Amino acid sequence: MGKGFQISKTVGIVLIVVGAAAVATIIALSVVYSQEKSKNNEVKPTAEVATSVPPTTAPSNEPWxxxxxxxxxxxxxxxVTLWPRLKPDPTGLYIFTGVSSVIFKCVEKTDLILIHSNKLNLTKSVTLTEHGGKPAPSIDWTMMYQKTQYMVIKLKESLTAGEIYELxxxxxxxxxxxxxxxxxxxxVDENGEKKVVATTQMQATDARKAFPCFDEPAMKAVFHITILHEPGTTALSNGVVIDEGQITVDGTLVTKTTFAATEVMSTYLLAFxxxxxxxxxxxxNNLQIRIFARKEAINSGQGEYALNKTGPILRFFEDYYNVSYPLPKSDQIALPDFNAGAMExxxxxxxxETALLYDKNISSNGNKERIATIIAHExxxxxxxxxxxxxxxxxxxxxxxFASYVEYxxxxKAEPDWNIKDLxxxxDVHRVFAIDALASSHPLSSKEEEIQRPEQISEVFDTISYSKGASVLRMLSDFLTEPVFAQGLQTYxxxxxxxxxxxxxxxxxxxMAVDKTGYELPKTVQEIMDRWVLQMGFPVVTFNTETGEITQExxxxxPNSKPDRPSEFNxxxxxxxxxxxxxxxxxxGWLLEKTAKNDDLKIxxxxxxxxxxxxxxxxxxxYDEENWNRLLNALQTSRQSIPVINRAQLIDDxxxxxxxxxxxxxxxxxxxLFLDAETEYMPWESALDNLDYFYLMFDRTELYGPMQAYVGQKVEPLFKHFTDLTDWKDVPKGHTDQYNQVNALRVACSTGxxxxxxxxxxxxxxxxxxxxNNPIHANLRxxxxxxxxxxxxxKEWDFAWDVFEKTNVASExxxxRAAMACATKPWLLNRYLTxxxxxxxxxKQDATSTIISIASNVAGQPLAWDFVRANWEYIFNQYGGGSFSFSNLINGVTKRFSTQFELQQLIKFRDDNANIGFGSGTLAIQQSIxxxxxxxxxxxxxxxAVLEWFKNPS
Structure with missing residues (x-):
């Protein structure tokens, strides 16, 4: 809690150092801003200085x-006018200055203005004006309330409902x-010169770190953005540039770029x-499509693939939604430092950079797929x-x-030869099953009151939201049929x-689309889908071919665990x-109850x-055991009678x-057992994903040897298949065949x-x-x-590190970076962890995944676990939620745990750090336990039993 204006230590230092010169700059910036205003002229300012002080305590029942x-x-x-400094001040600190006015309507009479502001320090008193000719209420006091990230403005009189004001x-x-x-x-650019980019990531609750704003998704507004920046640099924002020129502010020559007003939109979608x-x-079709990146990346052609695919994907979605793209431009930019994969x-x-830039000589088939799907997602x-x-x-x-579903x-549409929709x-489906089968999972949709604090909001950005959301929407689209689904989507x-x-x-x-088309459902869409959205988990449906019964559980x-949440649907x-x-x-058909019967099931x-x-x-x-045995026989004798996806499903289920x-x-x-005859990617990938669990559980035991021998025996024909097909000098033509070639090489080498x-x-x-002259094909690197x-x-590790430091291709x-985590010498891995x-x-964007890669290595797992425990306070306090995905980190370093000793270590880690906290990893701790x-x-x-089976598989 704080009172008055809260100033962070670093920003406080810079304010002292810059002194009067900074104040003069800010005043000059204010003048520039006032020249930009073309809003209602009938405004009268209030008193500029608060006449009393805020309360010294903030009871929990106060609105703020x-x-x-x-x-x-x-x-x-x-x-909003912002001026980011791309050069540090004498103390080494980088700052930005800003001026913002928000025009708002008073909906209900109130004497309190709450607006989000986080890590911003006011350099001048807040002013309030009324658009209508009357004086606005005077400000009584102002304070920054850190806990809830509010600027609190108490007025001497109330605002009038229905009136328009400007802050x-x-x-x-x-x-x-x-x-x-x-x-x-x-x-560092191609000339070895350090370059600085000022950029943004607002989702979910960080627009308030750029300027004071009503930072909730329902608080939509129009944004007029102006950026002051160094001559020779380029400014971008959501809108198109409507004016650009050079001006002098406090003796400094800057470029002033003004952007067209945005559409009505949420704060989290802003960018500059x-x-x-x-x-x-x-x-x-009169739409400007641009790809921005480092000069070296653009000049070497790394933006061409994204540019060529953006247009077809945009046109697809225009047709799919039956709504024209609502903006005059579509800019996409690759950033050297960005925590998420991309932001819409x-x-x-x-x-x-790895999600947008593709180098045809260095990037892999997987890199290309990632770019196509992420562009489609955004x-x-x-x-x-x-x-x-x-x-x-x-x-x-x-x-x-939804975006995770339709990205496929x-x-x-962009790559029709890939057959990517099956993936x-x-x-997504198999991936999220693993999380949603835990008693500590959570429903897709929670009550609003359960998601309040920024860290709770961050925690919602998880596999359930993305992959389960995609999976149930795909199921919905399938049973409605795609035309009915699209029709409902269009009217929505x-x-x-x-x-x-x-x-x-x-x-x-x-x-409405169902009713209009006459399509028949056993229940309404809401009745069906609420059961998938409002309760966590999913059923296992058992088909008994002896009795004809179909049951769900x-x-x-x-199975002995109890779900953390009750369900109204049991x-x-x-x-x-x-x-x-x-x-x-x-x-x-439909299974609408716990048990149903269909005699047609009997075989x-x-x-x-x-x-x-x-x-x-x-x-x-x-299935009943007899049907399982017949399916296993079919896999070995006539596997092609079973669709490829279902061959993968049988393994995973x-x-x-x-x-x-x-x-x-x-x-x-x-x-x-049938894998020695299988050449398709999906069954192999499903098998390797599931056998990976056996490696996690047993690669430190006597079972490891027999397991390696079995897997090696199964993969050898696949390795020979690709040897005959390509002689390892090329790659196969098929998209998923290229993935399976990688599997063949990886598993054959790992099994010796x-x-x-x-x-x-x-x-x-x-x-x-x-x-x-790297002789290794990009797919196989x-x-x-x-x-x-x-x-x-x-020697090998240091060579890789040297290339890593010098390459300018992000995918390389x-x-x-991932390969260096494969080292087997503990001192190399410990050095890498530091x-x-x-x-x-x-x-910072890569720290989490690097630690997880080291933990995935059997030699590195205990080192990574010790490292995270020893450095948790530093990691949590210094890196915050912006650069570390705490959920992924905790799950990644504990996934091998399978002993009572490791369980006690995990519980102790939770208890010892309760005072520090786990942020977006809070649920992950419980899931790991x-x-x-x-x-x-x-x-x-x-x-x-597993040891005996691997010794004598049959």
Whole structure:
């Protein structure tokens, strides 16, 4: 808590140092700003100085101690001028100065103005004016309240309901490197010169770090942005440039760039950037499309792929939504430092370099897919999220789940030969099943009052919101049919454009589409979907071919655990069913109760039943033992009678059913017996993902040897397949075939296949001897680098580090950064861990993933765990939520835990750091404890049987 104006230590120092000169600059900036104003002229200022002091305490029942803004004021427009300094002051501090006016309507009579402001220091008294000719109420006192990040303005008299007012503030903030709000990113250009970029990341609650604002998604307004910046740099924002010229402010020559007013939008979608980047562009249907990046990246052609794919994806979404793109431009920019993968700022989308830049000679097939899908994800948001926005963060899943689903549709339009839509099963459905099967999972949509504080909001940006959201929306689209789904979506966007919604608004419009088309459903859209949205988890549906019964149960990895949350639906779902009998399709149906019966399920000799075709439903499937045996036989004798996606599904379902004790672990292992004849990517990837759990549990035990021998035996034919196909001098044509070639090389080398290890050692050695001529194909580099560094020592590691430091291709940096975590010498890994806390060595955006990569290495896991425990207070306090994903970090360093000793260490870590906190990782701590308990039980129950099976697989 604080009283009066709170000044951070660093900004306080700069204010003392700059002294009178800074004040003169700020006053000059204010003059520039006043010249820009063209709003209502009938304004009269209040007194400029508060006449009394704020209260010395802030009781919890005061409005400013509440996390949500009161609904008394409604912002209409902002006029913001910002001046970021790209050079440090004499103390080494980077700052920005700003002037902002917000015009708002008084909705309800009040004598209190609450507006968000975080880490900003006022340099002049706040002023309030009324648009209407009458004097505005005088300000009694003003304070910054740190806890809830408010500027609190108490008035001597009340504002009048229905009247329009304007609040004027002038402020200074630090252009820090914390990756949140208005921050700085640094890089070294091709000439070895350090460059500074001023850029933004507002989502979810950081617009308030750039200027005082009503920082909630429902508080939409129009924004007039002006940026002052160094001559020779370029300023970008959401709008197009409407005026640009040079002026002198306090003896300093600056460029003043003024942008067109935005559409009505939320604060979290704002962006403004100052850099020396250059761009490439093209125009499609009068729409300007530009890709910005470092000069070296653009000049080497790394922006071409993104530029070529943006137009087709935009056109696809215009058709899909039946709504024209609502802006005159689409800018996309690759930033050297960016915590998220990308951010959908309206008209100025920001990306990590690896998510936008593609070098055809260095980047892999996976890099290309990532760029296509992320561009599609962010462009999908330009309508769904930006044009129509959720009212509050408890419905984040609707924004992110929808974009995570339709990104596959957009990418499929851009790359129709990839067959990419199928990959949602591996990337999202199977991925989120692992989290949603925990008793500590959470529903897609929570009550608004459960998501209040910034750290609670950050915690909602998780796998459930993205991947489960995508999975259930895909299921909804499938059982409604895509035309009905799209029709409902189109009327939803048209009805709510430029406003805010709750998720049930979408259900209403989908129901309208159902009713209009005459499509029949057993329940309303809302009745069906509320069971998937308002309760956590998912069912396992059991098909009994002996009795014809179909049953559902809440699937939990630990069946003895109790869900953390009660469910009004008693953990029962309305389940859309699809199934086939020995390859013959059966009509779709519904499971509306706990148990149902269908005599058509009963099978005769040599028949089998396969359910959840292409995994369109968000549920796991179990069968009676006889049907399982017949499916396993079909996999080994006629696997192509089972669709590729379902071959992957059978493996994933079986392994997870075995984890939960529903079927035997040996039955699950039998689903891998057919792999020596399999060449398709999806079954192999599913198997390797699930066998990875066995490695995590057993790679420190006597079981490791037999397991390696079995996996090596299965992968050898796949390695030979790609040897015959490509001789390892090229890559196959198919998109997923290229992925499976990587799997073949990675697993063959990791299991000690001599032909493989010799191949990668020779490649890496050739590269070390001639670093300007890398003989390794881009697709294979991550695997080759990792294998060579694991087999090598300091010389190989130092070579990789030297290349890492000098390369200017972000995808190459990423591959090397991950590969260096494959080292097996503890001192190399410990040295690498220390680098993660030095932003000059490992960028803050990459610190979390680097530590997780080290923890994924059996030699590095205990080192990473010790490192995180020893440095938790520093990590938490210095890095904050902007640069570390605490949820991913905690899960990443504890996923191997499977002993009572490790469980006690984890509990002690939680208890010892309770006073420090875990931020967005709070739920992850509980999930890690739950997962460790489940691992302990599973290992105790299965170790002997698994060891015997790997010795004699059958």
């Amino acid at each position: 101690d509440q996390w949500r803004l009161p609904q008394t004021l409604s912002p209409q427009s902002y006029n 004027h503030t002038e402020f200074v903030g630090e252009l820090a490197d914390d990756l949140g709000g208005f921050y700085r990113s640094e890089y 950037i100052v850099s020396d980047f250059i761009s490439i562009e093209q125009t499609e 700022n309206w008209g100025l989308i920001t990306y990590r 462009l999908a948001h330009q309508w769904f999220g930006n044009l129509v926005t959720i009212r509050w963060w408890n419905d984040l899943w609707l924004n992110e789940g 549709l957009g990418a499929d 949602i099963v591996l990337n 966007l048209d009805t709510f454009k430029f406003s805010n919604t709750v998720y049930t608004d979408l259900w209403d419009h989908l129901q 809440h699937f939990l990895l630990d 953990y029962e779902w309305f389940v859309p069913l699809t199934w086939t009998k020995t390859g013959t399709a059966k009509p779709n 005769s000799a040599n028949e089998w039943v396969l359910a959840n075709i292409n995994v369109t439903g968000y549920y796991r499937v179990n 079986a392994f997870n059913l075995a984890k939960a004790g529903i079927i035997s672990t040996t039955l699950a292992l039998r689903t891998t 296949l001599e032909n493989c290890t010799t191949l990668v050692k020779n490649w890496f050695q050739q590269w070390m001897e001639n670093r300007d 991550s695997t080759v680098y990792c294998s060579a560094i694991a087999a090598g020592g300091e 940096k990423d591959q090397l 680098y993660t806390l030095d932003a000059s060595k490992i960028r 739950e997962r460790t308990n489940a691992n302990i039980k599973w290992v105790e129950q299965n170790k002997a």
